[in-house]
Amino acid sequence: MSSLQSSALARVKPSATIAVTAQARKLKAEGRDVIGLGAGEPDFDTPENIKQAAIDAINRGETKYTDADGMPELKAAIVAKFKRENGLDYTAANIHVAPGGKPVIFNALVATLNPGDEVIVPAPYWVSYPDMVLLAGGEPVTVVGEEKDGFKLLPAVLEAAITPRTKWLILNSPSNPTGAAYTRAELEALAEVLRRHPHVWVLTDDMYEHLVYGDFEYTTIAQVAPDLIDRTLTVNGVSKAYAMTGWRIGYAGGPKPLIDLMRKVASQTTSNPASISQWAAVEALNGTQDFIPERKAAFEQRRDLVVSMLNQATGITCATPEGAFYVYPSIAGLIGKTTDNGVVIDGDSTFAAELLNAEGVAVVQGEAFGLSPYFRISYATSDAVLEEACTRIQRFVASLR
Numbered sequence: 116m117s118s119l120q121s122s123a124l125a126r127v128k129p130s131a132t133i134a135v136t137a138q139a140r141k142l143k144a145e146g147r148d149v150i151g152l153g154a155g156e157p158d159f160d161t162p163e164n165i166k167q168a169a170i171d172a173i174n175r176g177e178t179k180y181t182d183a184d185g186m187p188e189l190k191a192a193i194v195a196k197f198k199r200e201n202g203l204d205y206t207a208a209n210i211h212v213a214p215g216g217k218p219v220i221f222n223a224l225v226a227t228l229n230p231g232d233e234v235i236v237p238a239p240y241w242v243s244y245p246d247m248v249l250l251a252g253g254e255p256v257t258v259v260g261e262e263k264d265g266f267k268l269l270p271a272v273l274e275a276a277i278t279p280r281t282k283w284l285i286l287n288s289p290s291n292p293t294g295a296a297y298t299r300a301e302l303e304a305l306a307e308v309l310r311r312h313p314h315v316w317v318l319t320d321d322m323y324e325h326l327v328y329g330d331f332e333y334t335t336i337a338q339v340a341p342d343l344i345d346r347t348l349t350v351n352g353v354s355k356a357y358a359m360t361g362w363r364i365g366y367a368g369g370p371k372p373l374i375d376l377m378r379k380v381a382s383q384t385t386s387n388p389a390s391i392s393q394w395a396a397v398e399a400l401n402g403t404q405d406f407i408p409e410r411k412a413a414f415e416q417r418r419d420l421v422v423s424m425l426n427q428a429t430g431i432t433c434a435t436p437e438g439a440f441y442v443y444p445s446i447a448g449l450i451g452k453t454t455d456n457g458v459v460i461d462g463d464s465t466f467a468a469e470l471l472n473a474e475g476v477a478v479v480q481g482e483a484f485g486l487s488p489y490f491r492i493s494y495a496t497s498d499a500v501l502e503e504a505c506t507r508i509q510r511f512v513a514s515l516r
């Protein structure tokens with residue numbers, strides 16, 4: 116009998132982060148005391164002015180189809196955002212809006228990849244990049260940003276990975292899962308490599324732009340290297356910065372020929388993102404930005420708490436990342452140790468499974484992000500929960516022999 120699953124989908128793994136979240140939810144439903152640190156979403160609520168804009172849109176009857184890749188009012192708000200925050204000169208013809216950052220990226224890949232086309236994906240990577248490339252018919256080429264290099268892609272590593280088949284480089288700063296963010300100088304050095312390879316396009320996923328800490332200054336590659344703007348897609352969205360994960364609005368700025376192709380994909384698949392969510396996103400981008408610094412300060416404090424408590428767990432070392440709401444601690448010091456019930460920690464998948472089993476703390480194994488032996492913690496939850504979770508991790512680690 117022929118397989119129900121298409122050969123394209125057979126190449127794809129289900130999302131590991133969604134799987135961890137689902138497993139934690141299941142154990143909780145069974146009455147276990149579980150702390151889920153797997154989900155990548157802010158615990159804050161969507162700000163009131165944004166909710167009100169959506170309610171007003173419903174009451175005005177803004178409940179019809181819009182243009183497939185976003186309504187003019189939202190595109191205008193995005194053009195203004197790119198100008199105000201990134202110094203980028205896009206017009207409405209350069210903007211694509213979709214139901215989340217995820218479909219924006221998928222639309223770009225589907226619109227441009229042919230079988231055999233390569234996409235350079237620096238690891239540790241957000242779980243969806245390689246699988247979206249596969250689903251779109253391309254070949255992900257993984258390169259590693261080592262911990263000693265702040266988990267960032269080095270120019271020489273990029274240079275060595277480029278072939279005549281390379282179509283895209285994907286950048287993600289600040290990064291999910293490491294929180295690493297590229298400085299202006301680091302982006303300039305990558306741009307220098309890209310200048311030597313005019314056939315390579317850059318997709319930069321700036322979803323965590325607003326979450327950078329200390330005196331780190333956020334920049335994006337099209338700003339640092341304006342000469343690359345004709346082959347750069349700058350992806351962003353309201354999910355993380357505005358605590359709007361459930362509303363499903365992501366967007367991108369890019370060259371018109373690419374944006375036209377992406378619109379063609381959207382017009383035959385999703386059509387427009389929800390009209391009501393689009394009005395909410397207009398308010399998110401045009402309305403007050405006052406809550407962002409407050410929330411950012413809360414995240415920074417949580418980052419410091421988690422990094423400090425993890426570094427007190429013998430065998431775990433945790434670097435301090437520049438941004439996002441993730442840390443990516445190493446468990447190199449725990450490999451070969453044995454749990455109370457006789458399981459040998461042979462890698463990060465076993466570590467994550469045993470931690471969940473022993474202490475009810477759900478984290479995601481580094482294997483899912485393309486670099487072991489590490490695990491990812493999302494610290495987008497309250498200080499009290501984080502303290503309890505880190506205490507349990509310390510206790511689990513201390514129990515290993």
Ligand SMILES: Cc1ncc(COP(=O)(O)O)c(C=O)c1O
Binds near residue numbers: 353
């Ligand atoms: C790096 C990165 N890009 C994109 C997304 C997707 O965002 P959205 O929920 O808007 O689809 C996420 C969400 O986890 C992410 O971490």
